[in-house]
Amino acid sequence: MSPRVVLVTGVGGYLGGHLAARLAADPAVGRVLGVDTVAPHREVRDLAGGGLEFVRADIRNPLIAKVITGAEVDTVVHVALTAVPPGPARRSAVKEANVIGAMQLLAACQRAPSVRRLVVKSTAAVYGAGARSPAVLTEADPPREVSSNGYARDAIEVEEYVRGFARRRPDVAVTVVRLANLIGPRVDTVLTRYFALPVVPTVLGYDARVQLLHAEDALAVLERAATHSIPGVFNAGADGVLMLSQAIRRAGRVPLPVPGAAMPMAGRFLRGARLVDFSADHVRYLTHGRVLDTTRLREVFGFTPRWTTRQAFDDYVRGSGLRPVLRTGLVEAAERGLAGTR
Secondary structure, three states: OOOOEEEEEOOOOHHHHHHHHHHHHOOOOOEEEEEEOOOOOHHHHHHHOOOEEEEEOOOOOOOHHHHHHHHOOOEEEEOOOOOOOOOHHHHHHHHHHHHHHHHHHHHHHHHOOOOOEEEEEEEHHHHOOOOOOOOOEOOOOOOOOOOOOOHHHHHHHHHHHHHHHHHHOOOOEEEEEEEOEEEOOOOOOHHHHHHOOOEEEEEOOOOOEEOEEEHHHHHHHHHHHHHOOOOEEEEEOOOOOEEHHHHHHHOOOEEEEEOHHHHHHHHHHHHHOOOOOOOHHHHHHHHHEEOEOOHHHHHOOOOOOOOOHHHHHHHHHHHOOOOOOOOHHHHHHHHHHHHHOO
């Protein structure tokens, strides 16, 4: 059954804003409330066609409960979990927004009898990345080798609170979507900034397997979760993988192999230059990679991504306005030559 009143958090960001606009444009959805401390972009408001009601509110404030109960919200979509802090000095503020915000939102949902569906955008980063990680990760795999302070740790804590909420409110259909790293010409993430560097540092002796998800596919997954009752935890990633070296070549960038012990120093340099805000989790990901099993996404959730990992990455390269350091034609010719030697 289509939702009657939907509340979407994080509408000031790309995913939250465009998801709210999609839902507002859906004639089967009755009413859409968008919550954030900053207003959605003009493009989002135009796409919504006047159907999106913006509520300027901080979900860390208990007053969010009044918004939910007052509007008799039946579907809550939490998209506000963020991974892109403006700088290391803001880490505590970002953690508070991620974890405390989720706690307050879940407490409000628990007290609201109208809530019947909860969708939480999480991340595949909860699995960590390491030499001992499975080659392909399923939803049953526990978090591994995650730093004690970072976005992945925030997501793990949020998921723990979501499981507690599900036990207390068994009448609510709870869906958690663990998104692979997003890519696309219109998203700004640590990974898109990394591949935009003219000279890209890599870990000497390693070539990580990279699985991505196009931002449009991420929106489609969240939209389906919001409009259908499909409880459970689902990995969301595109088909196929790219080796990190392949991705760097396809972007026309120049790789710079760096000894693993020097990567933290490289990360601090890039962070200080305000180019890429690396963390220990990102360094481990670029060392070991991460690949998700998406069988449940296709067979239980009923969704197959439109873009493969390679297609999503190529769309990012074409649409991001990057001026390649290396000519793409030379890269493609080299890849064909290498393929012919196998």
